[in-house]
Amino acid sequence: MERKLLLEVKNLVTEFKTDDGYVKAVNDVSFNLYRGETVGIVGESGSGKSVTSLSIMSLIPNPPGRIASGQIIYHAKDGRTVDLTKIPEAEMRKFRGDEIAMIFQEPMTSLNPVFTCGDQVMEAIILHQKKTKQEARDLTLKMFEKVRLPDPARVLDAYPHQLSGGQKQRVMIAMAMSCNPSILIADEPTTALDVTVQATILDLMNQLRHEIDSSVIFITHDLGVIAEIADDVIVMYKGKIVEQGSVMDIFSNPKHPYTRSLLACRPPLQTRLRKLPTVVDFMREENGQIIELPTTVKEAIDKNVITQAETDRRREDLLSRKPILEIKGLQTWFPTKHDFFGRVTGYVKAVDDVSFNVHEGETVGLVGESGCGKTTLGRTILRLAPATGGQVLFEGRNVLDLPANELKDLRRHMQIIFQDPYSSLNPRMSIGAAIQEPMSVHGIHANEVQRKEKVLELLAKVNMRPEHYYRYPHEFSGGQRQRICIARALALNPKFIICDESVSALDVSVQAQVLNLLIQLREEFKFTYIFISHDLSVVKFMSDRMVVMNKGKIEEMGPSDEIYNNPQKEYTRKLINAIPKGELEDIRKRMSVTVGP
Amino acid sequence: MLFIKYISKRILNGLLVIVGVVVFIFVLFNVLPVNSANMTLGQRTDKASLKAIEREFRLHLPWYSRLAYYFNDLSPVSAHRLSDDSDPSWISKKQVSFVKLFSVGENTVVLKQPNLGRSFQSRRLVSEIVMENFPATAVLALSAMLLASVIGIVLGVFAALRQYSFWDNAILFISNIGISQPSFFAAFIIAMVFGYYLHHLTGLNPQGPLIWVDDEGNTVYVWRNLILPVIALGIRPVAIIAQLTRSSMLDTLSMDFVRTAKAKGLSYYVIIFKHALRNALNPVITSISGWLAALFTGAYFIEEVFNYNGLGSQTIYAIRNFDFPVVMGLSLFVAVVFVVMNILTDMLYALVDPRVRIQ
Numbered sequence: 001m002e003r004k005l006l007l008e009v010k011n012l013v014t015e016f017k018t019d020d021g022y023v024k025a026v027n028d029v030s031f032n033l034y035r036g037e038t039v040g041i042v043g044e045s046g047s048g049k050s051v052t053s054l055s056i057m058s059l060i061p062n063p064p065g066r067i068a069s070g071q072i073i074y075h076a077k078d079g080r081t082v083d084l085t086k087i088p089e090a091e092m093r094k095f096r097g098d099e100i101a102m103i104f105q106e107p108m109t110s111l112n113p114v115f116t117c118g119d120q121v122m123e124a125i126i127l128h129q130k131k132t133k134q135e136a137r138d139l140t141l142k143m144f145e146k147v148r149l150p151d152p153a154r155v156l157d158a159y160p161h162q163l164s165g166g167q168k169q170r171v172m173i174a175m176a177m178s179c180n181p182s183i184l185i186a187d188e189p190t191t192a193l194d195v196t197v198q199a200t201i202l203d204l205m206n207q208l209r210h211e212i213d214s215s216v217i218f219i220t221h222d223l224g225v226i227a228e229i230a231d232d233v234i235v236m237y238k239g240k241i242v243e244q245g246s247v248m249d250i251f252s253n254p255k256h257p258y259t260r261s262l263l264a265c266r267p268p269l270q271t272r273l274r275k276l277p278t279v280v281d282f283m284r285e286e287n288g289q290i291i292e293l294p295t296t297v298k299e300a301i302d303k304n305v306i307t308q309a310e311t312d313r314r315r316e317d318l319l320s321r322k323p324i325l326e327i328k329g330l331q332t333w334f335p336t337k338h339d340f341f342g343r344v345t346g347y348v349k350a351v352d353d354v355s356f357n358v359h360e361g362e363t364v365g366l367v368g369e370s371g372c373g374k375t376t377l378g379r380t381i382l383r384l385a386p387a388t389g390g391q392v393l394f395e396g397r398n399v400l401d402l403p404a405n406e407l408k409d410l411r412r413h414m415q416i417i418f419q420d421p422y423s424s425l426n427p428r429m430s431i432g433a434a435i436q437e438p439m440s441v442h443g444i445h446a447n448e449v450q451r452k453e454k455v456l457e458l459l460a461k462v463n464m465r466p467e468h469y470y471r472y473p474h475e476f477s478g479g480q481r482q483r484i485c486i487a488r489a490l491a492l493n494p495k496f497i498i499c500d501e502s503v504s505a506l507d508v509s510v511q512a513q514v515l516n517l518l519i520q521l522r523e524e525f526k527f528t529y530i531f532i533s534h535d536l537s538v539v540k541f542m543s544d545r546m547v548v549m550n551k552g553k554i555e556e557m558g559p560s561d562e563i564y565n566n567p568q569k570e571y572t573r574k575l576i577n578a579i580p581k582g583e584l585e586d587i588r589k590r591m592s593v594t595v596g597p
Numbered sequence: 598m599l600f601i602k603y604i605s606k607r608i609l610n611g612l613l614v615i616v617g618v619v620v621f622i623f624v625l626f627n628v629l630p631v632n633s634a635n636m637t638l639g640q641r642t643d644k645a646s647l648k649a650i651e652r653e654f655r656l657h658l659p660w661y662s663r664l665a666y667y668f669n670d671l672s673p674v675s676a677h678r679l680s681d682d683s684d685p686s687w688i689s690k691k692q693v694s695f696v697k698l699f700s701v702g703e704n705t706v707v708l709k710q711p712n713l714g715r716s717f718q719s720r721r722l723v724s725e726i727v728m729e730n731f732p733a734t735a736v737l738a739l740s741a742m743l744l745a746s747v748i749g750i751v752l753g754v755f756a757a758l759r760q761y762s763f764w765d766n767a768i769l770f771i772s773n774i775g776i777s778q779p780s781f782f783a784a785f786i787i788a789m790v791f792g793y794y795l796h797h798l799t800g801l802n803p804q805g806p807l808i809w810v811d812d813e814g815n816t817v818y819v820w821r822n823l824i825l826p827v828i829a830l831g832i833r834p835v836a837i838i839a840q841l842t843r844s845s846m847l848d849t850l851s852m853d854f855v856r857t858a859k860a861k862g863l864s865y866y867v868i869i870f871k872h873a874l875r876n877a878l879n880p881v882i883t884s885i886s887g888w889l890a891a892l893f894t895g896a897y898f899i900e901e902v903f904n905y906n907g908l909g910s911q912t913i914y915a916i917r918n919f920d921f922p923v924v925m926g927l928s929l930f931v932a933v934v935f936v937v938m939n940i941l942t943d944m945l946y947a948l949v950d951p952r953v954r955i956q
Binding site: 172 | 852853854856857858859860861862863864872875876949950951952
């Protein structure tokens with residue numbers, strides 16, 4: 001079959017003005033997009049992948065950004081060939097949303113909160129296709145059916161805040177697809193979503209692009225997702241393309257060490273690892289030069305494998321110890337309906353009759369979709385959310401009816417690390433002060449000097465440098481901030497830590513580093529963890545035992561490997577199937593179906 | 598349905614606030630060591646007045662009965678012994694019109710307008726004084742606020758769209774001056790410059806009321822007397838609304854949904870005025886309505902400087918003369934205006950932002 005060129009990006013350079021002059025966010029990037037095909041761009045935050053896509057849309061904020069050189073040649077529907085970097089804004093506007101459409105990462109904030117979902121999709125249709133309001137409304141309804149929104153007629157008149165994250169992303173897809181674009185740019189469209197929702201969205205996008213015959217540029221930090229959707233892959237690192245090729249080539253024979261590290265850093269499902277391979281296992285950087293190490297993906301994984309015998313020994317050891325935490329019939333109900341006088345008439349049962357034990361030194365994973373009650377359960381254990389019934393015994397004392405002064409004492413021993421490293425640090429507090437604060441509150445260590453020494457020690461523990469003490473949160477990346485949050489949790493020398501989706505907001509490569517750090521700290525300080533995540537592969541990597549939650553109740557629980565290898569419930573199977581596995585066999589199967597004659 | 602429930606809750610809340618305010622004001626004037634009635638009595642010598650004031654303030658009764666009677670006076674539906682002249686519940690029955698509803702024993706339940714008592718000075722009903730002065734103040738406050746909102750929002754949007762430009766900096770600088778100056782200062786300057794020095798050009802007077810009654814008893818409206826007070830009163834709100842609109846607009850323009858709108862291919866003006874402005878105005882609306890309530894009652898200095906008869910100048914006059922029924926009535930009226938404005942704001946807010954309706 002002959003491939004028809006649709007978009008040629010040639011030597012694109014996009015730069016941003018900073019105090020130190022112009023910095024190249026995209027540096028000499030070239031690739032081709034063919035009709036009906038999908039190009040995946042993969043890389044970590046700051047690799048320039050989003051800037052590349054915004055350059056194609058001419059949406060680089062100017063100032064401070066500008067396209068410094070290069071061409072973006074687009075073969076338009078009417079047969080013209082235009083350079084998107086040269087055409088005037090008014091002409092570009094006709095392409096945007098009509099021939100080149102875009103879906104963004106954050107479905108929560110990408111829709112305007114004061115207009116209905118229907119209005120926002122109709123707006124694009126009326127603008128580009130010159131339809132009447134009624135025709136646009138009918139078309140929108142059809143699009144909503146196509147993206148499989150439940151009750152499309154209701155969504156038409158619903159405001160964005162009345163929909164879930166997955167539903168909002170479907171509305172965004174409907175909006176982008178409504179004018180049958182030639183090119184659909186999807187910038188991390190599933191990153192903010194649960195794995196199960198991600199699976200359905202990927203499925204939907206695969207199907208729709210064939211129906212509408214669009215080419216897709218799919219941007220993500222996760223090679224596992226790329227495997228499910230792309231024909232060609234571009235791997236970007238620090239603004240440059242380090243490797244590009246067909247998806248089969250990249251997965252079967254990755255050449256660049258960075259690509260290899262991306263392939264290796266996702267928690268594997270078949271084996272149990274001591275630690276995850278990270279970028280440093282594959283390459284070093286000296287003076288901006290990448291020095292390749294000869295490690296292959298297989299070697300990096302194999303050297304960390306834990307044998308079955310080791311796993312069994314650890315389990316026996318853990319079970320012989322007394323439980324540090326016993327949860328008995330715990331309930332957390334939130335009032336949802338009130339009568340006129342404010343009396344409660346209806347509840348949402350976020351946690352409903354949950355019981356399990358956590359042994360000293362053990363890591364128990366809590367896994368389930370958003371809204372299953374796992375986060376509420378974690379917060380109820382720490383009394384950050386009010387329990388409706390049941391008991392939480394920590395070392396034999398019931399946490400739920402401790403008086404305030406004893407509770408404060410208890411909080412020293414129980415800490416939590418939250419999901420969003422951006423909002424859980426006070427932007428006006430230097431990180432040294434942030435880590436030191438809990439120590440001052442609890443009166444640990446004799447004076448400020450000793451406390452500062454301890455903070456520096458903790459910073460070293462989480463691989464941060466002493467000079468970071470006086471810096472502020474905005475100067476750090478997401479992964480670094482999460483490490484700061486970990487250091488803050490460690491400041492009180494706790495026995496028990498709850499990690500609430502602590503790595504969900506991070507790139508897979510950074511996620512691997514943070515997971516390794518948590519494991520390393522567990523070995524060193526003998527912590528007990530409850531590890532909460534929607535991603536079963538991450539929970540499986542971290543935990544000795546796994547608790548699967550659904551609708552506030554426990555679906556099943558048991559040793560992690562057993563749950564994965566032999567799931568008893570349909571719900572657990574759904575969670576397992578949703579994980580993007582990036583296996584060659586699956587890619588081969590998909591390619592033979594989609595790239596037919 | 599949700600909207601009606603939301604609003605009825607707000608109204609119920611508002612009623613509770615008013616009850617609280619009534620109790621507070623009553624306590625302030627009746628229970629505190631400074632006894633307003635005694636102070637008033639000190640000025641009077643004739644026996645008839647003494648007795649009238651004693652009855653009017655129900656000084657022969659304990660404070661809790663007085664409070665109960667005060668509520669009875671204020672309530673539109675109240676109980677009275679109409680036949681009994683010594684009944685403390687009904688001082689001014691000859692002047693207040695009412696409709697008899699039904700009788701329980703000696704008591705008759707009537708429907709009337711809230712009775713705020715009488716002025717010591719003029720012997721007129723306080724409610725009459727309030728109603729007489731309210732229109733002039735309301736016109737002043739509404740005009741000032743309307744002017745301030747339009748100019749402030751236009752300046753704010755203009756500055757936001759040209760962030761860091763010369764015009765943006767100029768608007769910021771001038772509005773900072775506008776925020777910092779005290780309103781009576783601006784009032785004096787404006788009255789002197791435009792009403793006195795430039796009188797031959799503007800034709801405006803430095804002082805004068807909007808509404809007055811001429812020698813033949815006709816009500817006369819002098820609209821040009823409104824112009825200078827409106828400008829003096831509007832300066833601060835203009836400056837604050839401009840700055841608030843600017844920062845809110847800048848916040849909104851950096852939001853993801855604005856990027857979505859751009860990616861849809863919408864034109865610059867549709868993005869600014871349809872998608873961004875409506876979101877940016879939410880905090881501005883709150884501030885405007887808060888200001889409006891304050892201006893309704895807080896124009897004291899402006900009214901005084903321009904000799905513009907309204908609630909403000911009336912309050913100052915009453916305080917000077919220890920005319921406590923008038924001061925109490927005006928304070929209570931102010932509270933009610935605030936509560937009503939807040940309920941209106943909440944309704945407006947719910948209409949503009951669908952997210953508010955759900956909670």
